[in-house]
Amino acid sequence: MSELIVEIQNLRKTFGALVAIDDLTFSVARGEIVGLLGANGAGKTTALSILLGLVTPSAGSVRVFGQDLERHRVAVLRRMNFSSAYTALPSNLRVEENLLVFARLYSVQKPRRKIDELLELLEIAHLKKRVVGRLSSGESARVSLCKSLLNDPELLLLDEPTASLDPDIADKVRKWLRQVQRERGIGMIYTSHNMRDVEEVCDRVLFMRRGKIFAEGTPRSIVEKFQEQSLESLFIKVARGGDIEDL
Amino acid sequence: MNGSVILGLVLRYTYIIRRSVPRIIEMLFWPMLDLLVWAFLTLYLKSISDGPPSAVTFLLGAMIFWDVLFRSQQGMTVSFLEDVWARNIINVFVAPVRVREFLAATALVGLLKVLIIIVVLTVSARLLCDFDFLALGWALGPLFVNLIIMGWGIGLVTTALIMRFGQAVEMLAWAIPFLFQPLSAVFYPVSVLPAWAQPLALALPSTQVFEGMRSVLAGGPFPTAHLLWALTLNALWLAVECVFFAWMYQSTREKGYLAKLGTQ
Numbered sequence: 001m002s003e004l005i006v007e008i009q010n011l012r013k014t015f016g017a018l019v020a021i022d023d024l025t026f027s028v029a030r031g032e033i034v035g036l037l038g039a040n041g042a043g044k045t046t047a048l049s050i051l052l053g054l055v056t057p058s059a060g061s062v063r064v065f066g067q068d069l070e071r072h073r074v075a076v077l078r079r080m081n082f083s084s085a086y087t088a089l090p091s092n093l094r095v096e097e098n099l100l101v102f103a104r105l106y107s108v109q110k111p112r113r114k115i116d117e118l119l120e121l122l123e124i125a126h127l128k129k130r131v132v133g134r135l136s137s138g139e140s141a142r143v144s145l146c147k148s149l150l151n152d153p154e155l156l157l158l159d160e161p162t163a164s165l166d167p168d169i170a171d172k173v174r175k176w177l178r179q180v181q182r183e184r185g186i187g188m189i190y191t192s193h194n195m196r197d198v199e200e201v202c203d204r205v206l207f208m209r210r211g212k213i214f215a216e217g218t219p220r221s222i223v224e225k226f227q228e229q230s231l232e233s234l235f236i237k238v239a240r241g242g243d244i245e246d247l
Numbered sequence: 248m249n250g251s252v253i254l255g256l257v258l259r260y261t262y263i264i265r266r267s268v269p270r271i272i273e274m275l276f277w278p279m280l281d282l283l284v285w286a287f288l289t290l291y292l293k294s295i296s297d298g299p300p301s302a303v304t305f306l307l308g309a310m311i312f313w314d315v316l317f318r319s320q321q322g323m324t325v326s327f328l329e330d331v332w333a334r335n336i337i338n339v340f341v342a343p344v345r346v347r348e349f350l351a352a353t354a355l356v357g358l359l360k361v362l363i364i365i366v367v368l369t370v371s372a373r374l375l376c377d378f379d380f381l382a383l384g385w386a387l388g389p390l391f392v393n394l395i396i397m398g399w400g401i402g403l404v405t406t407a408l409i410m411r412f413g414q415a416v417e418m419l420a421w422a423i424p425f426l427f428q429p430l431s432a433v434f435y436p437v438s439v440l441p442a443w444a445q446p447l448a449l450a451l452p453s454t455q456v457f458e459g460m461r462s463v464l465a466g467g468p469f470p471t472a473h474l475l476w477a478l479t480l481n482a483l484w485l486a487v488e489c490v491f492f493a494w495m496y497q498s499t500r501e502k503g504y505l506a507k508l509g510t511q
Contacts, residue, residue: 015503049506052341056500077343088334090259092266101262104255105342131266147338 002029005155005187006051011060013046013211020046022211024060030154031185033177035192035202035219037231039239043211044191048157051189052082064155078106083148084159088140091133095124095143098132099150106151118146122176138169145173149180156188162197170194174201195232205231209238248351252344256352260326261359278314278364279371285310286376304464307378309433311368312460315391316453317424318364319398322357323350324405324420331414336508346496353406354399361395386469390456393477397452400481400488401427407495411504432457452480 006028013021021043028034036044049055050062053073062069064076089098096115103111119125122142127135132143141161148156161177162170174197180186192198198205199219207215207222215222219231228234264270289306330336339349372378380387405423408416430444431453440448448454459473499505 013503020503045506046503049503052506054337054340054500054506055503056497074343074345077341082338082341084337086334087337089338090263090329090333090335093259093262094266097262097266101255101259102338102342104251104258105339105344107249107251107343 002031004028005030005065006189007061007063008047008051009061009063011047011050011062012058013043013050013055014058020211021050021057024208024211024213026206026213026216028155028187028189030187031181033181033188033190033201033203035190035198035205036208037191037195037198037205037235038208039235042208044208045159046211047208048159048189048191051157053077078151079153080155080157081106081148081151081153082157082159083144083161085141085161085163086159087144089132089143089147092131094129094131095119095135096128098143099147102147103150108150111150114150115146118149121149121180122146137164138166141165141169141173145176152184153186156186158188158190160192160194161190162192162194170197177201193235195230195235199231207234207238214238248345248348249343252342252348253352253355256339256344256349257355257359260329260352260356263329274318274360274363275367278318278368281310281314282307282368282371283375286372286378290376304378305461306434307372307376308380308460308464309457311365311372311380312390312394312457313428313431313433314364314368315361316394316398316401318361319357319395320402320405320424321398321420322360323353323399323402324409326353326356327406328409328417328420331409331417331508337506340505346493350403350406350492353402357398357402358395361398365391386463387460389474390459390463390470390477393452393456393474393481396481396485397456398424400485403485403488403492407492410508411495411499413504413508427451427453430454436461449476450480452477452484455480 004027008024008026011021011024012019024043024047036047038044046055050057051064051069053069056070065079067076069076099115100111103114108114116125119128122145124139124142124146127139127143132140135143145161158177162173165173177188178201181188190198190202202219205215205217205219205222206213215225217225223229223231223234226234228237264274285306327336330339369380372380401424405420408419430440430448431451432440432448437445437448437454437458455473455477459470459477462468462470462473
């Protein structure tokens with residue numbers, strides 16, 4: 001088995017009386033793409049936030065690259081990165097300026113060369129001098145991905161990276177993600193409400209409900225296990241309160 | 248502390264200012280407006296009374312000193328708010344940035360803004376009001392430093408409150424410094440305050456600075472006692488403010504508010 005880069009054990013997070021994460025245990029191997037699925041409120045964003053060090057767990061352990069996240073937050077964050085449809089890069093800065101700032105935050109060596117290389121990879125070299133606020137959502141998403149690859153991360157956390165993208169760009173983004181995963185062996189945790197994304201990109205899926213994992217496996221094996229037509233129909237059934245024992 | 252990280256953040260905040268004409272105007276507009284209002288007021292007061300000739304010096308000096316404190320605090324809090332407004336704050340907090348590096352960078356931006364404003368106000372006061380601030384001597388330097396430190400301390404508190412309670416309380420960034428103004432005895436000596444308020448006033452580093460400033464502007468000796476008090480009080484307050492910030496930061500992470508900052 002490949003080396004585990006994420007090991008989450010009995011994780012629990014409560015906000016007052018609300019149990020957002022309930023005894024969550026899972027791991028991610030180097031080079032593996034794991035999809036975190038679930039309806040709104042299932043706990044996937046909280047799990048992602050804990051992995052990013054933004055939220056402290058109430059109980060359980062989170063180890064990334066073999067290190068305790070809470071104790072070695074900066075060392076761990078240096079080796080991972082993040083991209084989300086719900087964050088943005090400062091809109092009044094040029095693409096190059098934004099990337100230079102983040103290159104410094106991640107202590108990237110030879111930042112200008114790295115930026116040029118990534119802009120070429122994501123086919124946005126022509127946007128280098130453009131102001132981020134004037135880019136289309138597809139172009140912004142690619143710049144955000146570019147930022148997330150600056151430090152050659154070993155683990156990439158992606159929060160709905162294709163949200164608001166047209167099908168053509170979304171398809172390209174999926175292919176780039178697969179390409180960088182193949183070429184660089186990056187492990188990824190991927191949340192999405194787009195089941196096509198998940199089926200196409202993820203090696204393994206963790207289906208969450210009420211803070212717990214209720215199904216785990218390849219997208220195909222989950223669909224077969226619950227005798228559904230697709231991940232999407234299973235998602236809808238769960239989101240509408242279908243009892244998983246009955247599925 | 249990682250110098251590359253601090254430089255990266257300073258670079259980011261200076262890019263914002265450089266690339267935004269409204270921000271450059273805003274940075275200079277209010278201090279210039281203050282300068283003109285206080286200059287005209289002091290000229291008027293001089294013309295209608297036989298008051299001391301140092302009245303202009305006191306009021307304009309106080310106005311410039313107050314701006315040092317205010318801009319130092321603003322540089323810190325508004326830098327943080329810029330990232331919240333840009334929905335970029337999460338990107339910064341999930342980067343390998345230590346909280347102390349983030350705070351050091353915003354404090355440096357505050358310092359940079361203060362230096363720019365001091366230069367602009369000093370030149371403007373000389374040209375428009377025939378008021379030579381530099382002629383007052385270098386004794387004012389250490390007093391400035393104390394105001395900058397106090398501004399950072401207030402910046403820590405306002406940043407912590409915005410982090411904890413969200414953008415709904417962002418007006419605190421502008422309001423909180425003014426809570427200290429009446430007790431800081433900016434435009435009048437501390438002796439005019441009611442007896443009960445004087446001990447409170449003297450517990451603020453800013454009051455010691457403004458008392459010291461008046462002593463220097465009146466041609467008195469270097470205000471060593473005021474300076475030492477200001478330094479001691481600043482050290483104590485800064486320690487309390489750092490503990491407050493750390494507590495708020497931890498509470499924000501526990502309650503999950505940090506993950507929501509600037510994303511809603």
